[in-house]
Amino acid sequence: MTLTETHTETHTETHTETHTETHTETSPRTAVAALARDVVKIYGRGDTAVRALDGATLSIPAGRFTAVMGPSGSGKSTLMHALAGLDTVNEGQVLIGDTDLAGLSERQRTLLRREHVGFVFQSFNLVPTLTAAENIELPLTLAGRRADRAWIDELVEMLGLADRLLHRPAELSGGQQQRVAVARALAARPRIVFADEPTGNLDSRAGEALLGFLRHAAHELGQTIVMVTHDATAAAYADQVVFLADGRVVGELPAPTVPEILSRMAGLGSAARSGKEK
Ligand SMILES: Nc1ncnc2c1ncn2[C@@H]1O[C@H](COP(=O)(O)OP(=O)(O)O)[C@@H](O)[C@H]1O
Numbered sequence: 001m002t003l004t005e006t007h008t009e010t011h012t013e014t015h016t017e018t019h020t021e022t023h024t025e026t027s028p029r030t031a032v033a034a035l036a037r038d039v040v041k042i043y044g045r046g047d048t049a050v051r052a053l054d055g056a057t058l059s060i061p062a063g064r065f066t067a068v069m070g071p072s073g074s075g076k077s078t079l080m081h082a083l084a085g086l087d088t089v090n091e092g093q094v095l096i097g098d099t100d101l102a103g104l105s106e107r108q109r110t111l112l113r114r115e116h117v118g119f120v121f122q123s124f125n126l127v128p129t130l131t132a133a134e135n136i137e138l139p140l141t142l143a144g145r146r147a148d149r150a151w152i153d154e155l156v157e158m159l160g161l162a163d164r165l166l167h168r169p170a171e172l173s174g175g176q177q178q179r180v181a182v183a184r185a186l187a188a189r190p191r192i193v194f195a196d197e198p199t200g201n202l203d204s205r206a207g208e209a210l211l212g213f214l215r216h217a218a219h220e221l222g223q224t225i226v227m228v229t230h231d232a233t234a235a236a237y238a239d240q241v242v243f244l245a246d247g248r249v250v251g252e253l254p255a256p257t258v259p260e261i262l263s264r265m266a267g268l269g270s271a272a273r274s275g276k277e278k
């Protein structure tokens with residue numbers, strides 16, 4: 001079997017599977033990519049303990065683009081870290097696919113993340129000494145996996161990075177750096193991609209291009225995406241918005257529009273203020 005054959009096979013198979021799941025789903029329930037159930041996360045102890053998550057329950061549908069919104073301090077980043085297996089929780093259950101994270105050692109969680117989770121950060125987090133191409137392939141290199149050439153070429157093409165591949169991050173614009181980070185996150189075809197404020201350091205045009213790609217990745221490539229954001233315009237690109245307040249999921253909005261998001265957020269802001277001093 002030649003390399004090319006293997007790659008093409010994998011590529012086609014995954015595409016077909018994903019499309020079937022996403023678009024010809026007949027059951028009323030979509031496949032779940034990740035799940036948090038009654039999750040409690042407490043930072044610190046004693047008088048200074050903070051209940052960052054206070055019974056958060058959320059299921060992330062596969063092949064969809066989900067935005068998580070909430071006031072500052074409502075637990076968005078904590079929830080993302082819990083769902084991504086970056087951190088353990090005090091109570092409740094977290095599943096990635098069918099895997100219950102509670103049963104895993106730190107080492108096993110690391111391996112699960114490498115295999116199944118991709119990340120995009122507000123600050124890009126590219127390795128400055130590596131080229132764009134090397135950054136994109138880094139998760140595969142770390143996992144000891146061979147790059148799926150056709151898939152990476154396709155990502156690079158879709159993200160408009162073809163002529164930037166030999167440049168280092170310092171030679172790229174913010175928008176280009178974040179597109180490299182997105183290609184890196186998708187390179188290993190993870191079960192789920194988490195993005196924490198991915199447009200926070202981008203100008204509005206670069207931000208819109210990135211958000212358009214994330215939506216495309218969910219709809220056309222079947223990629224499950226969870227994005228934490230405080231920006232209603234960004235959240236409106238998602239298929240659904242999940243609202244957090246005081247460490248709990250307090251609402252969901254399918255097919256969101258900017259005015260609907262803003263109005264929900266305004267309600268949360270006053271609820272959060274009346275219940276908390278900050
Ligand atoms: N490492 C930490 N140690 C102590 N408290 C933390 C830590 N991380 C977050 N918190 C607290 O947990 C709460 C939720 O934080 P976070 O998840 O970062 O909220 P968000 O991302 O919605 O702004 C906040 O009160 C925050 O101060």
Ligand SMILES: [Mg+2]
Pocket residue numbers: 076077078
């Ligand atoms: Mg945060």
